[in-house]
Amino acid sequence: MSTTATAKKPGSDESTESIGASIRAAFTTNLRQSGIFIAFIAIVILFTFLTEGTLLTGQNVTNIILQYSYILVLAIGMVIVIIGGHIDLSVGSVVAFSGAVSAVLVIKNGMPWWVGVLAAIGVGILVGAWQGFWVAFVGIPAFITTLAGMLMFRGATYLTLENISLSPFPAEYARIGVGFQNGLLGGPGYDVFTLVVFAIAVAAYIFTQFRQRAAAVSYNQHVAAMPLFIVKLVAVAAVVMWLSWLLANNRGLPNVLIILTILVIVYTLVTTRTVFGRNVYAIGGNLTAATLSGVKVKWVNFGIMLNMGFLAGVAGVLFGARSNGAQPGAGNMFELDAIAASFIGGAAVTGGVGKVTGAIIGGLIMATMTNGMQLIGWDQSLQNIVKGLVLLLAVAFDVYNKRRAGASR
Amino acid sequence: MAENILEMHSITKTFPGVKALEDVELRVEKGEIHAICGENGAGKSTLMKVLSGVYPYGTYDGKIVFQGKEARYHSIKESEHAGVVIIHQELALVPHLTVAENIFLGNERKGRFGLIDWNEANTQAIELMHQVGLDENPTTPVGQLGVGKQQLIEIAKALSKDVSLLILDEPTAALNDSDSQHLLDLMKRLRDEQGITSIMISHKLNEIEYVADTTTIIRDGQTIETLDMSDPESNQDRIIRGMVGRELENRYPPKTGRHVGEELFRVENWSVNHPTQPDRIVIDNASFDVKAGEVVGIAGLMGAGRTELAMSVFGRTYGRHGSGKVYKRGKEIHTRSVAECIQNGIAYATEDRKRYGLNLIDDIRHNISAAGIHKLTSNGWINTNEELKVAQEYRVAMNIKTPSVLQKAGNLSGGNQQKVVLSKWMYTDADVVILDEPTRGIDVGAKYEIYTIINKLASEGKAVVIISSELPELLGTCDRIFTLAFGRITGQLPIDEANPEALMKLMTQERTAKPAAASAGEGK
Ligand SMILES: Nc1ncnc2c1ncn2[C@@H]1O[C@H](COP(=O)(O)OP(=O)(O)OP(=O)(O)O)[C@@H](O)[C@H]1O
Ligand SMILES: [Mg+2]
Numbered sequence: 001m002s003t004t005a006t007a008k009k010p011g012s013d014e015s016t017e018s019i020g021a022s023i024r025a026a027f028t029t030n031l032r033q034s035g036i037f038i039a040f041i042a043i044v045i046l047f048t049f050l051t052e053g054t055l056l057t058g059q060n061v062t063n064i065i066l067q068y069s070y071i072l073v074l075a076i077g078m079v080i081v082i083i084g085g086h087i088d089l090s091v092g093s094v095v096a097f098s099g100a101v102s103a104v105l106v107i108k109n110g111m112p113w114w115v116g117v118l119a120a121i122g123v124g125i126l127v128g129a130w131q132g133f134w135v136a137f138v139g140i141p142a143f144i145t146t147l148a149g150m151l152m153f154r155g156a157t158y159l160t161l162e163n164i165s166l167s168p169f170p171a172e173y174a175r176i177g178v179g180f181q182n183g184l185l186g187g188p189g190y191d192v193f194t195l196v197v198f199a200i201a202v203a204a205y206i207f208t209q210f211r212q213r214a215a216a217v218s219y220n221q222h223v224a225a226m227p228l229f230i231v232k233l234v235a236v237a238a239v240v241m242w243l244s245w246l247l248a249n250n251r252g253l254p255n256v257l258i259i260l261t262i263l264v265i266v267y268t269l270v271t272t273r274t275v276f277g278r279n280v281y282a283i284g285g286n287l288t289a290a291t292l293s294g295v296k297v298k299w300v301n302f303g304i305m306l307n308m309g310f311l312a313g314v315a316g317v318l319f320g321a322r323s324n325g326a327q328p329g330a331g332n333m334f335e336l337d338a339i340a341a342s343f344i345g346g347a348a349v350t351g352g353v354g355k356v357t358g359a360i361i362g363g364l365i366m367a368t369m370t371n372g373m374q375l376i377g378w379d380q381s382l383q384n385i386v387k388g389l390v391l392l393l394a395v396a397f398d399v400y401n402k403r404r405a406g407a408s409r
Numbered sequence: 410m411a412e413n414i415l416e417m418h419s420i421t422k423t424f425p426g427v428k429a430l431e432d433v434e435l436r437v438e439k440g441e442i443h444a445i446c447g448e449n450g451a452g453k454s455t456l457m458k459v460l461s462g463v464y465p466y467g468t469y470d471g472k473i474v475f476q477g478k479e480a481r482y483h484s485i486k487e488s489e490h491a492g493v494v495i496i497h498q499e500l501a502l503v504p505h506l507t508v509a510e511n512i513f514l515g516n517e518r519k520g521r522f523g524l525i526d527w528n529e530a531n532t533q534a535i536e537l538m539h540q541v542g543l544d545e546n547p548t549t550p551v552g553q554l555g556v557g558k559q560q561l562i563e564i565a566k567a568l569s570k571d572v573s574l575l576i577l578d579e580p581t582a583a584l585n586d587s588d589s590q591h592l593l594d595l596m597k598r599l600r601d602e603q604g605i606t607s608i609m610i611s612h613k614l615n616e617i618e619y620v621a622d623t624t625t626i627i628r629d630g631q632t633i634e635t636l637d638m639s640d641p642e643s644n645q646d647r648i649i650r651g652m653v654g655r656e657l658e659n660r661y662p663p664k665t666g667r668h669v670g671e672e673l674f675r676v677e678n679w680s681v682n683h684p685t686q687p688d689r690i691v692i693d694n695a696s697f698d699v700k701a702g703e704v705v706g707i708a709g710l711m712g713a714g715r716t717e718l719a720m721s722v723f724g725r726t727y728g729r730h731g732s733g734k735v736y737k738r739g740k741e742i743h744t745r746s747v748a749e750c751i752q753n754g755i756a757y758a759t760e761d762r763k764r765y766g767l768n769l770i771d772d773i774r775h776n777i778s779a780a781g782i783h784k785l786t787s788n789g790w791i792n793t794n795e796e797l798k799v800a801q802e803y804r805v806a807m808n809i810k811t812p813s814v815l816q817k818a819g820n821l822s823g824g825n826q827q828k829v830v831l832s833k834w835m836y837t838d839a840d841v842v843i844l845d846e847p848t849r850g851i852d853v854g855a856k857y858e859i860y861t862i863i864n865k866l867a868s869e870g871k872a873v874v875i876i877s878s879e880l881p882e883l884l885g886t887c888d889r890i891f892t893l894a895f896g897r898i899t900g901q902l903p904i905d906e907a908n909p910e911a912l913m914k915l916m917t918q919e920r921t922a923k924p925a926a927a928s929a930g931e932g933k
Contacts, residue, residue: 215794216794218794219794219797219798219801220798220801221797222813269790272793273790273791273793274789274790274791275782275783275786275789275791278775278779278782278791281768281771281775282768282771282775282779285768285769285770285771286764286767286768286769286770288764288765289759289764289765289766289767289768289779290768290779291724291726291747292723292724292726292747292757292759292765292766293747293779293780293833294724294746294747294748294750294751294780295747295779296746296748348770352768352770352771353770
C-alpha cells in the first residue's frame, strides 16, 4: 500500500522537546533507565565516602575491572537469555569446565596458549549447542536443562582436572586477564596511550550521538532538548576521561576492558539492530504472536543458548587468565551474579524486556558494592545479605513502577 | 424519576501523554440497563475501570456517588464489596480450574477451620448457574466450555458476590448470535427479577437497541449525550451520529474498483486432526479458492473450525497436518511454516489480538514491523529509522489513535490494537490476506475504515479471505461466501444468491454419510 508521511520540517519545535519536557520524560517514562544510572552513581558516592576515597583510586578501579570482567561478560549473555524468557543456571559450571579443558591442554600438555583460548571458547559453544538443542528442539524448559547442565558440567570439570587445581598458565595466556596496553606512546608519569584511546572513543561516541540525533530529527522523532543533550554528552565525556586518567596513572589500559567494550558494543547492536535481537524480544514478549509473525522460534532459542555458551567460554578464558590456572570449584555462583546483574539492570522476570547496557550497569552496581564492602572489611555473610536486598529492592522498584504507570494520573 | 444508583461527576483521567477522560458525566438509574457507546479509544473501558477501582481513588479527578454515598474505591475488592462488579473485555477465568472453583475464586466459601467446603460450594455453584440458565457440572474445568458459556459463568461469578451494579465490557464480542441473545435476555431477566442494574459497553448497536433503557455516548474522552432508548428517535443511526459526530450513510463502503481476475489462491482437500486427540478430525477435506481482486468469506458457527482451518493452512500453526495441497496462481506451494507463508505472500491476521496477535509489552513500532522485518533489513541490520518512518506512516494511514508509535501496544484500546495487527500484515505486501474476525470489538466508524481497507486490498488485485461470525458483515463485503460446518465446507454462494437464511442452512448442515466424528471442535 502506498502511504504518505506527514512531512514536518526537520528540527521544528514539534520534534525537539522542551527542556522541561525532557527532564520530565527522564523521570516518568524513562524512570527505570535513569533510575538505574542514578542508583549506580549514588552507590559509587556512598562507597567512596565509606571507604574514604579508596574506591575511586586508580589502583582500585583497575582492580574492579579485572575482577568483575567475567561477570559482566556473563551478564551480557544472561540478559539476552532472560529477555527471551529463559534462564541459565549452568554458566558457573561452564566457565569452570571450559577453563579446565583449556588448562589441561596448555598447562598439562604444553600446547600453545592460543590453542587453550580457542579450546575454551569451543567448549563453551559446544555446551551452548547442547543446551540449545534440549531447550529449542526437545522443548525442555531452560530452567531444567541448565539445572542439569550445572550439575553435569561441574562434574565434567572435576573429571577433566582429576580433582586437582592446575597452574600456572604461560605469561601470554595470563596477559589476557591481567595484562595492560601501555607505554606505547610513553608519557611523563602517566600513560599517554590510554588517554589517547579513550579520547578517540569519546570522540566516536559524541560523533555517533550527533548522527543519531540528526537522523532522529529528520525522521521526525522526538529528541531531547539541545542543551540537555549537550549536558549529557559533556557529562559522559567527563566521566570517561576521568576514568581514563585514573587508569593512565595506574597501569594503563586493561586488556579485559578492551574485550569488554567490544562485546558491549557488538551485543548492543545485536540486540537493538539485528533481526535476531528483535526476535529475542518478540518471543519473550509473546511467544504465540511471534510464531504467528514468522519468527523461527526454535532457531532463535537455539541461538540464545548457543550465544550464552560462547560467552561462558569467553568468561572461562578471562577467569582462567586472571586466576592463572584452573580449579575444580571455579565459577561457583557466577550464574547468580549474572542473573542478579540482569534483573538489577531492568530485565523483566517474565521476559521480553531488558537491555545489554542495563545488565552491564547492574553488574557494575554489584561489583562496586562487593568491592566497597570488601574494602571496608565487611564480613562475607553481611555482603551477601546486602547484595540480596539490593536485588530484591531493584525488582520491587520495577514492579511498583509498572503498577504506578498503569494507574498514573 | 427513579433515583440514580450511580453518578459520576466530571471524571478526568490522564495517562502519560494521553487524556483518556475529560470531565465525563454519567448517571445511571436504579434498575435500568445502561449502554455506553463510543468509538475505539473513546475511553469507555477506562471509565469503567475508574468506577470499579482498577484505577484507585486518587489516580483520577472527579467524584463518584454510588447508592447515595461518595465512593472512593482503592481496589476492585472494595468496589465489589460495595456491590459493583465488572466483567472485563477479556475473560478472566482460569481454564484449568473447575466451574465452581472459578465462581468462588477470591471469594471462597469457607466452612469449619477456614477450609473450603466443596460440597457447599458446588451446590451453590449449581444454583448460581441455574440463575444464568446454565446446566453444567460444577466440577468441569472451565476451559472445556465454549466462550458463550464462559461468559455466563463470569456473570454467575458476579452474582455470587451480591452484585447490585453489574458492568459488562463488550460481553458479546466473542459470542455467536444465539449465545449473545441468551446473554442479553439474561440481563433483562436480572433487571426485572432481581432489580440488578447493568452497564453494558458494546459496539453491536442492534444489541444496544434491543436491551438498553438508556444510552450514554462518549467521544474522545467526553460525554456527548445520553439517549432515552424508549424514544423512537433513538435508533442505531442516531447513536452512530453521536459516536462519530456525523451521519454515516452506509455501514459498508460500495464495492467499487474490484476486478475479479484469475484464481490466486486455492486450498484443496485439506484435512487436519486435533493437536492432542490424534483421531479427532477437526478439518475434513476442505477446499476453497479465492481469485485475484476477490473478497471471499468463510461463514460458520462457533466451533465449526474456521480459525482451525485458517491456522492450519497458515504455517501449520494449528493441529496435526493430515493431507491437502495449497496452490498459488495454479502452482503448488508449501505452507509448512509461517516464514514460508510470508515468503509466499500469505498473511493471516489472528482472531485473538491479545493472545496471538501482538507483543503487548513492546511498542507499536516494533509490532508493525514484526512480520515484514525482512523489508527493513540489509546485511542483517535493521534500518531503525526507516522502521520508525514506516510505523508513523501506518499510524496515519490506518488512523491509529495514539500520541506516538513508541507507546506500548498494550496501552491501546481494542480497536486500535486491531489496526496495528492489520498494519503489520499489510506491511508484508502479502497478496493473499486472511482476516480472522477483523472487526471484532471495533466501533462502527472504524469498521467502515477496515472495510475500506479490505476494498482497497481487493482493488489492488489481492485476494482477501474474511472469516466472520457476523453474517451481515460477510454479506456487505464479500463477493463469494463459503460455509463451514463441523469442519467441512458445506457449500459456497455467490453474493447475489447469498442471504442469511441460505447461509444459515448450509452452516448447520450435519454430515450425511458418516456419523458426526468431528463434533464441533471447540478450539484446542
Ligand atoms: N494504561 C494506559 N496507558 C496509556 N494509555 C492508555 C492506557 N489505557 C488506555 N489508554 C488510552 O486511553 C484511551 C481510552 O482507552 P479505552 O481502553 O478506555 O478505550 P475504549 O473506549 O474502551 O476503546 P475500545 O472500544 O477499543 O475498547 C485510548 O487512547 C488508550 O490508548
Ligand atoms: Mg474497551
